[in-house]
Amino acid sequence: DAGVIQSPRHEVTEMGQEVTLRCKPISGHDYLFWYRQTMMRGLELLIYFNNNVPIDDSGMPEDRFSAKMPNASFSTLKIQPSEPRDSAVYFCASSSPRSKRETQYFGPGTRLLVL
Amino acid sequence: RKEVEQDPGPFNVPEGATVAFNCTYSNSASQSFFWYRQDCRKEPKLLMSVYSSGNEDGRFTAQLNRASQYISLLIRDSKLSDSATYLCVVEPSGGSYIPTFGRGTSLIVHP
Numbered sequence: 263d264a265g266v267i268q269s270p271r272h273e274v275t276e277m278g279q280e281v282t283l284r285c286k287p288i289s290g291h292d293y294l295f296w297y298r299q300t301m302m303r304g305l306e307l308l309i310y311f312n313n314n315v316p317i318d319d320s321g322m323p324e325d326r327f328s329a330k331m332p333n334a335s336f337s338t339l340k341i342q343p344s345e346p347r348d349s350a351v352y353f354c355a356s357s358s359p360r361s362k363r364e365t366q367y368f369g370p371g372t373r374l375l376v377l
Numbered sequence: 378r379k380e381v382e383q384d385p386g387p388f389n390v391p392e393g394a395t396v397a398f399n400c401t402y403s404n405s406a407s408q409s410f411f412w413y414r415q416d417c418r419k420e421p422k423l424l425m426s427v428y429s430s431g432n433e434d435g436r437f438t439a440q441l442n443r444a445s446q447y448i449s450l451l452i453r454d455s456k457l458s459d460s461a462t463y464l465c466v467v468e469p470s471g472g473s474y475i476p477t478f479g480r481g482t483s484l485i486v487h488p
Contacts, residue, residue, distance in 0.1 A: 297478075304480035305421070305464065318475060353420055365411075366476065368420035 266369035268354050274375045280342040283372045286335055287356030295366065296329055296339050297353040305353070311337065344376045380404060380477045381467050387483035394455045398482045400465030401447045409468040410441055410448050415481065416461045424450075424463070455486045 267286040275281055287294045295310040309319040314331045322329070326345070331337040341348055351373050355366040383400045390396050402410075410427035425432065427439040427448050438451040448467075452459055465479035 305478040307475060307477075310475070365423045365426075368422065370420050 266354055266356055266367050268352075268369035268372050270372055271370060272373045272375075274377065275344055276377050277345055278343045279376075280340065281344045281348075281374060281376075283339040283341075283352050283354075283374070285337045285339070285354030285369060287337070287354070288367055289335065291356035291358045291367075292334070293357045293359065294331060294337050295355040295357075296337070297355065297368075298350045299353060299371075300350045308339070341374075344374075346376045349374055349376050381465055381479040383463075383465050383479040383482045385480055385482060387485050389485045389487065390455055392455055392457060392486055392488055394486075395451065395453045396455055396484065397449055397451045398463055398465075398484075399447050399449050400467075400479050400482075401445075402465075402467045402477075403446070404467070404469055405443075405446060407446075407467045407469055410439075411466040411468075411476075412437075412439055412448075412450050413464040413466055413478075414461045415464055421464055421478075452484075455484075457486050457488065460484055460486045 269284045292313050296308040297305050298308055299305045308321045309329045310317055311331045327341055329339045351371045353368050353371045355368045357366045381402050388396055412424040413421040414424040415421040425434050425439050427441050429441055431440040436453045440449045462481040462483050464481045466476050468476045
């Protein structure tokens with residue numbers, strides 16, 4: 263398996279622009295997580311899905327952030343409009359509770375810089 | 378009090394040294410515990426799960442102390458390649474599948 267795939271790996275954009283981050287979870291995993299990591303706040307859970315349904319989005323910072331999972335193999339995290347404080351590394355992770363110890367597998371992340 | 382707390386370090390140790398990290402958690406109902414490792418500019422990866430009875434994987438030993446609500450990670454005979462950030466992860470019980478990550482402890486192993 264290729265693992266969790268994220269794209270793009272790097273994104274540089276200007277304030278006010280729309281940013282869309284993409285994630286393909288590991289096949290067969292029914293949980294998908296979106297995290298944001300910064301030096302100041304560490305790794306923060308933004309939202310997670312179970313069987314394509316959003317379960318908890320309490321970590322989403324504000325209405326500018328939205329996430330979708332139209333099918334089991336694809337999810338997006340959208341920021342519109344983007345702001346400089348959104349600059350961070352965004353990780354997608356997937357897991358299956360039926361697997362051993364519910365390990366989360368992370369993608370390589372998307373490094374976002376908003377100018 | 379933060380849900381999961383770790384000393385950020387850095388812990389700067391010579392090769393061959395033994396080093397230990399602790400992580401405290403606030404939710405006494407927490408069910409599952411893990412240590413993840415994150416290399417610079419990489420994603421976190423599972424290092425090991427932490428079982429109630431303690432567990433060992435080569436040079437790495439993880440222990441859980443439910444009474445004091447902390448978990449520990451011991452690394453023996455440190456290698457240069459052990460240099461990384463070690464993240465403590467706690468998951469609650471009761472069907473709420475929301476893991477909480479600590480901020481991580483930075484380890485630097487020098488020659």
